[in-house]
Amino acid sequence: VLARGIRSYHRPTRLEDALALAAQGMRPLAGGTRLLASPGEVPNVLDLSALGLAGLRIEDEDLVLGAMTTLQDVLDSPIAYSATAGLLPAACRAQSPSRLLRGLATLGGESVHGDLDSEVGAALLALNAVYVVVHTEETRESPALRFLKNPAEDLAGGGLVRSVIIPGAPDGAALERVAPIASAPPLLAVAVTVTFAGENCSRARIALTGLLTRPARVLEAETQVERTAGDDKALRRCVDQVLLRAPFRSDEQASADYRRQIARPLLLRALHRAVERAHRQLPTEVPRLRPPLSQRALSGLPYFTSGRIEMTVNGRPLRAEVEARTRLLDLLREHDFVGVKAGCGTGRCGACTVLVDGRPLPSCLQLAVRTQGRSVQTVEGLGQLDALHPVQAAFLEQGASPCGYCAPGFLLSAKALLDSIPDPTEAEARDALAGCLCPCAGYAQPVAAVLAAARARG
């Protein structure tokens, strides 16, 4: 089914225009991971991608993250590690293990529509983040403590999140979680930061998921750590306060009692780790980062209902008649690029992966009109029978993806990885493939194939 009955698409380039449209009740479209994946009708969408709201920068010791910064942008930025003691990148990775979804999901979108158990939400609470919310008349700063409780309140009447400010880096931070499997949402996650002034903790922030509400801080617990040296006794008093005050949730996955029970060890571990890091003044570890892809000048359409769009597919121009609701997946398949497979329609399975300007993304979560003027690569453009791309040759050699349905997603994810990191480690290969599912044959062969292709390319 096409995307949610969308009839009109607006892509303003000036914030005041966007605010005017939002005030008329148009639905903001950020990454699209939720809007395009969930049921219900959304007649008019307001694409926020041309407002220049993406990117991270340091301003007066504060980390400023544009609302359209993606979770992957956070992982790819060295300042995101140093300015959050590693907490925000860790939360982005934990919440969204799929490289594909991380490349779409934005901090703004996750904050406004975040799940009950958003680890990014918990991290932003623990980092004392402040949301900058703009309305036609005024610009407001709303602390995460207030904003995340009920974003609709701050946004009422057509407000938009412009940026998220993380004031000053904490001295130590930690994230702990329990989940049935690593890629699943947490049954409980805790995010902790501590900042010291001399011997004593000057500020502690404790946020957790698994509550009846969205992620929240427990202020009474924080004060138990503040003005102490962060000794075990103080930390235990702090945990007692959390267990006393936090409204743990019961659902199909776990009972409130279970969550309360595991909150103690998780909090103690997180607090001890954060305090130890602060005491030892450990520098934040930054993994090897991908070189940023060059930003293309974007030539999107400001307004669209239906008509002709143009893009490049596998190096050739494609002109096509589409509607605002047409997904990139539908457009490509209708034009016989049927190597792009329809899988889940929610971005979880990766079968519909294509590269847009070199970035892998699930084409089921992309409106076709958003790729106006862009360069798209599908599996058909990867290599031909007599001239296979090294990843294709390696997949054949390793017997990966035997049924072939998942192969296009794996191959394009692998190509994007090798284009940015020519010599990936096994962990980097696994991370790059984590957005694609292969229930037929698992991941041992695909991972081996990526590493073999890297070797073959030298």
Add this chain to the structure above:
Amino acid sequence: MSTKRVTGQGRFADDLRPSGLLHVAVTRCPHPHARVLSIDASAARGLPGVVLVLGPEDAPEILRAHPRYVGDRVALVAAEDPELAARAADAMRIAYAEQPATLTHEEALRPGAPTVLEGATNLAAEVQSEAGDVDGAFASAERVLETTYRLARFPLGPLEPPVALTWLDEDRRLLVRSSTEAPHRVRGRLAECLHIPAARIHMETPLLGGGFGAKSDLLLEDLCALVTLRTGRPARLSLSRGQALALAPALPAETVTVRSALREGGLLALDLAVLLDAGAAGASEERLRSAVRNALAPYRLVHFRFHGRAVHTHRAPPAAVTGGGVAFAVESHLDEVAAALGLDPLELRLSLLRRAGEGEPGREATHEDVLHTVLSVGARAIGWSRRWKASAGPGPKRRGMGLALARRDGAGGPRAVAALQLGEDGSLSLVLGPTARDAGAESVLCRLAAQVVGARDEEVVPATGEAEFALAEAEGGTPALALSASGVEEAARRLRAAMIEVGARLLGVPTRELTTGSGAIRGPGGRALPFAEVGRECLRSGAPLVARASLEPADLPPASAAFFAEVETDTETGQMRVVRLVGALGCGPPAEAALVEARVQGEVLRALGHALGGSLPDPVLTAIDAPETQILFVPADAPITPFGNTSTGDLARRAVAAALANAVAQAGPRVRDVPLTPVALLAGIDALP
């Protein structure tokens, strides 16, 4: 694996669409059990672009006035656009009278439980068997151990969503292109419910994007065909992944109780009771029998009793595959017996294994030795001897190792079918069943056929089209690659013999003096007759050369495997991490090891999904969830095909969850429910003395 799979050229069901498609949407019952009181279709019919609306009175065998599970089909609409069809299906106003429902198999046989199908009770199938003197053994036991294991329903989640396309050809034959594992079964069931001759129905067999049993029965084809027959137009219907996880055939929920009689440090007798959720459909007694036959086959047991029951519930029908519940229960229970007797679980199993020639009449093969071999090879690979050392350590994390055996005979499984045809230019068409093709094995099988016939590799080409389907497996499911290979070998041997006979006639040489090679029949004195001439002669004489073979799964030795797991359990949270898995499979070292290993790795992944993620909405693990998994192929005596000498399938599914539960239990709680969630583990830890 063939190149088309990495270039996007492979064509799956939804990749070729007839033009002028109507899109079908289904209105499904939101209640587990209800009766339709009335349907008001006026709003749906009034939408421009809606072409057809049908309800139960139009097709009582396809649409239900008496829906029996959440998602049962009540009405359908066909429209020019998929979004419009969905909207129209939502616009159907249906009044239901909700009925009391039987929601779990455990309540299905209680007095007063609402019955699902016509009949006095919900009992769908029952099997009882007994050997030896079970009551006597229990009477003389020093100790009786009784434990109950529960497995939750588990959706199989193949990547390609179920889809069906139907249209009529110029002779008004019904063409069906769907993502099914079982084209023959689907055709038969379509003929039944549409009341048209099966010969009028032509099944196309596109590539299949995974099945595992979730596509083993009629699911969408009848709804789609109904629209095509009513309108004369092509129609398409698919399920979203979410719908498929809820509605497509899944592994059934099961409850298994095991009682064992222990005496003098040994296991005297076993008494097994199985209750299986057959949902709102039929159930087969053979499936119950094969579950227990396979779970107990490795072991020397004089006294055992089995009572299996499949029961109806108001749930979507499960997949036509044997449940893994009995295997999980037996392999878990054996570890509990070992713990009770103070024995090492590996030692206990070795002492219980059948010896060669013992039991199982008619089986002279030495497969019992294979069980010993897979156990010892797997134990060495995981490092079983450091089992106790590994489990110790400070802090809240505890390591443990566990193992489970799996065995499977082929009885009742799908046949493997192959045919090889000689063309007038000497090239050969190899006709394979759909599942052999979809394993990515067709190029290997073509090479194999070429080798046996004596053709050049490039002259054997996989066939497509109608002939292919005519020879497809009669039942759904995936025949072992080894069986497919044996079928191809047999067909190729027969074709070669027939070609030599023709050659003998043409050359005037006795057949025994002829051989084949490099695309020709070769005789004494360097005489050669190219296959092309044989092919042309056959065409002239009106008898094209075709050889067929259809092999029974029972033609293969039983398949055996041992799975070993090392896990780490966080005793404060119940979080469990699989450190390493080893699978030792007794199928002989296959030449096509990568291809065979890929299949086993996939099955391990799905088994892990069941064991760990079974409570999640979509339990397919990702690359970051999958633990290091080592697959070893243990040599076996029987003749070996490129894929080994027997099946490698359906073994991991029976063993992985038990190996994990046994590993957890070494240094922690015994968890008897699948999935093994952190919640269940922590509850078990808290209950430890």
